[in-house]
Amino acid sequence: MSEPDEVGVPDEIAQAALRTAERLGKDVADVPLVAIAQEAGISRSTLLRRLGGTRGPLDDAVRARGVDPGGRPPVRERAVVAAARLIGEHGLAAATLESVAAAAGCSVHSLYAAFGGRDGLLGAVFERHSPFPDLDRILERGDDLETTVHALYRASLQALGREPRILPALLADVFARPQGPTAHTLRRLVVPRVLAGLGDWLRKQIAAGRIRDLPLPLVVQQLLGPVALHVLMRPVLESVPEVDLPSTEDSCAVLADNFLRAVAVRARPEAGDGRTHGSPHE
Template sequence: MGERVPWELVEAALAAARERGTDVAVVPLTAIAAAAGISRSTLLRRLGGSRAAIDEAVRAAGVDPGGRPPVRERAVAAAAQLISERGLGAVTLDAVAEAAQCSLPSLHTAFGGRDGLLTAIFERHSPLLDLERLAASPPAALGSTVREIHRALVTAFDRHPRVLPALFADLFSRPDGPGGQMFRAGFPRLFDSFGALLLPHVRAGRLRPLPLPLLIQQMLGL
C-alpha cells in the first residue's frame, strides 16, 4: 500500500463500500470522506489529489476495488453457477473467488463469510423475494392468491442457473448440511409471507382455521 494513503482511509473506503453494498471503485469520494470523518477536499489532499490512490491502496490491502459489477453481484452469480453445475458442496470461498475473479478478502468484506454468501444465494434464487412482493400487495381472491403462490414456486424451481433443485437435493441427502442451513435461515421470512397471504382468508372464513404450517403443507401438497 502506498505510504501516502493512511490505513484509516482504506478502512473508511471499505466501510463505505459495505454500507452501500458495492465496490470501492464506485463509492463517491464524498461517502469515503464522510466515513473517515473528514471533508472531501481534505480526503483528496491526503490522497495526493488522485482518486486512483485509494483504489490502489485498497488493492494492495488484498481487496479488489472493483469497477466491474460489484463483487457481491459477481460472487452470487458465480456461486449460483457452481451450485447448478456441481452441487452445493462445490461452493467454497476459494472456488467462488476464482470464478468471480475477486479476492477472498473481497468476499469477506461483501458477505462476512460463507454463511453470508449462502444467505444471499438463497434470497436471490429461492421464491423468497417473489413471495414477499406478493404478500406486500396480495390478490383479493383466494383462488388468485393460491395461483400466484404456485407461480412463484414454479418460477423459482425453473430459474436458471438451477439453484433451488440443487438446494433441495442437498437438503434431502443431508438435512444438517448447508442446504438445510439455508432453508432454516430463510424460513422465518417465508413463513411470514405465507401468513400474510393465507391468514386473511382464514379470518374471512374462506379457509379452515388450521395451524399455518398445516395450511402451507396442504396447499403445496406435501
C-alpha cells in the same frame, strides 16, 4: 514518502487505496478519496494535489499493480452471481467463501465486509433466486383466494424453473441428507421467510374462514410440496419419450385446483336450497 511509481503515484497512496477497497468490499474506483486519504494519513486536499487534481493516476497506479480499479459490478453483486452458479452446478457444499471469492475475483475478507459471513451470502443468494419476492408481491395485491392461489403456483414454477436452479439444488441435497448441513441452512433461511410471508397470509385466510382450520405446517406443505416435487421431477420426465407432460401453465392450473379442493372451505347451502354457493372447489 516513497518514490512515485512509473505513473507518478507514491506507493503508500496506491497501497492505501487497495487496503481501503479491501476493507470496504468495493472496487478502488468506488472508494471515496476521503477514505483513501484517511488510510494514508493525509488530508483529501493533499491527496488530490499528489494525484495532480484527478483520481485517474490512482486508477493507473492500481492497474499497474495488477488490480482492476473498477468497471466491474460491485463485490456484492459478483459474489451473489458466483455463489448462485456454484450452487446450481455443484450444490450448496461447493459455495464456500474461498470458492466464491475465487469465482467472483475478490478476497474472502471482501465477502465478510459485504455479507458478514457465509450465512449472509447464502441469504442474499436465496432472496435473489427464490420465488418468495414474487409471492410477496402477489399476496400484497389482495386478490380473492382462487386467483391468488393460481398466481402463487404460476410464480413458483416460473421462478424455480429459471437458471441457475438454486432451490431445486438445495432440495435435492435435503432429500438425500435430511440431517445434513443443507437442511440446517434451509431451516435458517427458508422457514423464517415462509412464515413471515406466505405463513402470515395463510393464517389470515384460516381466520377469515376461507381455508380449513388445519395446522399451518400442513397447509404450507399442501401448497408448496407439489411445487417442489414437480420442479424436481419435471427435468427427469421430460427426457422420457413415453411421458406426455402437460405444459407448465396447465400444471399450475391442476396443482392450484388440487390445493383448493383440499383446503378451501365449502360454502353452506342457503335455507330452502339444496345447492351450495360460493366456492367452485367442492
